[in-house]
Amino acid sequence: MPWAALEQALSSRLPATQAGGGRPALPVRLIAGLLYLKHAYDLSDEAVCERWLENPYWQFFTGEVVFQTRLPCDASSLTRWRQRLGEAGMEELLAHTINAAHAMQAVDARELSRVIVDTTVQEKAIAYPTDSRLLEVARKKLVLLAKMRRVLRRQRTVLGRLMRDIQRKLDQVNTGVRERIAVWLERAQRLYTQRPKDKQKLYALHAPEVECIGKGKARQAYEFGVKVGIAVTACKGLVVGARSFPGNPYDGDTLAEQLEQTRGLLQDVSVEPTVAIVDLGYRGRAVDGVQVLHRGKAKTLTRRQWRWIKRRQAVEPVIGHLKDDCRLRRCRLKGAQGDALHVLGCAAGYNLRWLLRWIAFLRAWMRAMGWSSLSTVPLSPTALGA
Incomplete structure (x- = not known):
């Protein structure tokens, strides 16, 4: 991970000391590392601190050089650090996972320019509203x-x-x-x-921002939470955009904002999305500078564009892993801000798992090719058969 760049980007949001004095703040690398690990391994704030205490690899990942025998921080501190980071700070965490993948040559500029966009529901941690x-x-x-x-x-x-x-x-x-x-x-x-057929009902007393969203699923007709948008690269499934959309807007109305966020996350690698592959829920909407492709344009699509559209379903397993492995299935953070921070943390955790899989693949490929050190490996996509 590019820790130096990440610390510099977050230094204004996470000062070394409190304005009124007091003990020095926790290191930026420690906080960022704990947030990455929390979502990468589907752990609560308490559990990630406890696992950190017994895992030397996690301690090294967060900047420790000597094995520590005390908890890194109180679990409640992560809540306060998340609030101080805000949505922009969590976007920095996600952006630096994309930068790391690009620096490792795991993805190239052409891969990052074609994205698949879809929406799902991030359910809130509430009981079924009767x-x-x-x-x-x-x-x-x-x-x-x-x-x-x-x-x-x-x-x-x-x-x-x-x-x-x-x-x-x-x-x-x-x-x-x-x-x-x-x-x-x-x-x-x-x-x-309120009455059973009313709109804009209250579904949870402690979470008035919860909305009832129907996604047409046979097993679960309605879900209670907030709509979130996910953007992934078309071939390798790296998450390059994730944000919440309060108010349950039409999917097509979220496309411009989703691509705007993706454009901001990719600015450090000097790439802009030029092709967005979507489902029919986005039809009728266009975005300047981006070619929007879906099955509704069948009569005007070229053979190459049809091949791109056949990759649209690749976003579905990414959403599934985000929900099952990275805590997206249930948001326990408070309020609309908690919804926004949670989906960004889940995306950053997923990308960390993605990078770990890439490193494992690279090591296996090195062994197969007979290379003993990373310095002798040509990391170009062509050499790796990507």
């Missing part, structure tokens, strides 16, 4: 908040009556508590008035 359960959760939450400040003397059994009681007695509590209760009261009111 009306009866949501009403009970809202009632319990309001009772808890009310009892904390002795607003109510007994438990209510009907959510509507409870809300009216709390609204009448809000003036009896201080401003800070009133604002906190008002947030949950607004969500309870929204839940109380």
Whole structure:
């Protein structure tokens, strides 16, 4: 990994010390390495710190030169570092995996210029939203908040009556508590008035940003989370774009933003996407400077373009591995910002696994060719048979 370049890119977001003093901050390489490993091996914040403690290879990957016998940091620190990095910082982590693949000559400029774009659902860590359960959760939450400040003397059994009681007695509590209760009261009111066939429903009290998305799957008609876009290279499946799209937009309306992000991630390797291979969900949309190909243009496609379109399904196993191996199946981070950070972390973790597979292939090829050291290996794609 290009650690020096990554540290320089993130230095403004991760200062060495706090503005108000205090102990020095953790090294950038340690934080970035832990975030890479977390998503590459599908681990929680707590588990990645524990695995790091017993794995010397992971410690070397994050910059240690002597085996450490203490945890690298408290697991809650990773949450704060993610928030400080923000979406732009997580994009830097993803971009440097692409730069590493290009520097290793695992992918060339021609490969990076043709991308496959698709969308999927990043589900939120919520229980299946049934009306009866949501009403009970809202009632319990309001009772808890009310009892904390002795607003109510007994438990209510009907959510509507409870809300009216709390609204009448809000003036009896201080401003800070009133604002906190008002947030949950607004969500309870929204839940109380919504009906089964309504649009823009509330599906989780603790995650109001959750949306109901139907992708036409027989086994799961609806998924509850946020729509995310994924862009991968057409031949080798390296992820070159990943972002969330709140509001459940039409797939075609996400194409321009997805390609704009991909263009930004590829700027360090001086490549821009020129061909986007998509499914029929993107038809009717065009992007300046990019040739958009799908089956709906069958009568105007050349033989070469048809060969490219036959590679469109290559994005599906990438999405499957992102969900099964890199934690994309369930997002446990808070809010819309958590959704955006999570999908970028999953993409960076997938690319790290991709690079490890490439290194394993390279070592096997070296043994087969009789080379004993990497310095004697011609790393051109032609020599490797790529």
